[in-house]
Amino acid sequence: GAVVSQHPSWVICKSGTSVKIECRSLDFQATTMFWYRQFPKQSLMLMATSNEGSKATYEQGVEKDKFLINHASLTLSTLTVTSAHPEDSSFYICSALRTRNTGELFFGEGSRLTVL
Amino acid sequence: DQQVKQNSPSLSVQEGRISILNCDYTNSMFDYFLWYKKYPAEGPTFLISISSIKDKNEDGRFTVFLNKSAKHLSLHIVPSQPGDSAVYFCAAVGNQFYFGTGTSLTVIP
Numbered sequence: 001g002a003v004v005s006q007h008p009s010w011v012i013c014k015s016g017t018s019v020k021i022e023c024r025s026l027d028f029q030a031t032t033m034f035w036y037r038q039f040p041k042q043s044l045m046l047m048a049t050s051n052e053g054s055k056a057t058y059e060q061g062v063e064k065d066k067f068l069i070n071h072a073s074l075t076l077s078t079l080t081v082t083s084a085h086p087e088d089s090s091f092y093i094c095s096a097l098r099t100r101n102t103g104e105l106f107f108g109e110g111s112r113l114t115v116l
Numbered sequence: 117d118q119q120v121k122q123n124s125p126s127l128s129v130q131e132g133r134i135s136i137l138n139c140d141y142t143n144s145m146f147d148y149f150l151w152y153k154k155y156p157a158e159g160p161t162f163l164i165s166i167s168s169i170k171d172k173n174e175d176g177r178f179t180v181f182l183n184k185s186a187k188h189l190s191l192h193i194v195p196s197q198p199g200d201s202a203v204y205f206c207a208a209v210g211n212q213f214y215f216g217t218g219t220s221l222t223v224i225p
Contacts, residue, residue, distance in 0.1 A: 009212060034159060038213065044152060046159025059159075093213060105154070105203070107215035 003027060004096045006108035013084055014116055020080045021111045023094030029074035030096035035067075038091040038110065050077045084115040119143050120208050122216035130224050135193040137219050139206035142187065146208040151180060151191045154203045154218070163204075164191070196223045 003026040033050045048056045056069035068080040091110045098104040121140045129135045148167045152160035166173040166180045173180050179192045203218045
């Protein structure tokens with residue numbers, strides 16, 4: 001089956017540093033990828049929709065200058081958390097849309113960010 | 117190897133009847149399980165969760181059952197409504213998140 005891979009799966013960083021998380025679709029091309037933030041036992045919060053070759057569409061309340069999204073190819077989208085602070089500690093999860101028509105959506109396994 | 121499986125890609129149910137969505141998992145160490153509902157062009161919204169120490173959790177029309185010996189999770193929607201038509205994802209949480217591939221539910225008026 002289709003696989004979406006995230007890297008790194010777990011990252012610890014110091015406050016003020018930037019962290020990049022990659023989301024790759026391994027066996028299909030994804031023109032659209034989604035980035036979510038997951039707090040414990042809460043909803044998967046959609047942060048932004050990433051379309052290949054164009055600017056990401058951010059949800060209300062998400063700081064686009066803090067959470068930089070780049071979808072440079074049909075198989076890779078990156079999320080960069082800039083100047084990370086402890087309150088940014090969370091699970092970040094991506095998903096990739098395999099086809100627009102059928103809406104098949106495949107999720108990555110999440111990247112746990114801990115900011116000290 | 118997929119750790120969470122939703123073997124039925126689609127399900128159709130008559131309005132007013134029960135919808136049962138199933139999910140199987142392989143790792144007995146998961147801490148809790150989640151169900152999400154997703155409409156087209158939107159992100160998944162949280163529906164209901166269940167801790168691995170429980171076997172049932174109910175919230176309105178939604179009930180999740182956990183059978184740990186069978187490593188099986190199910191979501192019951194009673195009564196089903198046309199607005200419930202969406203894709204439903206189950207997820208298991210341990211050190212990471214593991215999602216199923218989704219079941220598309222269609223509730224027929």
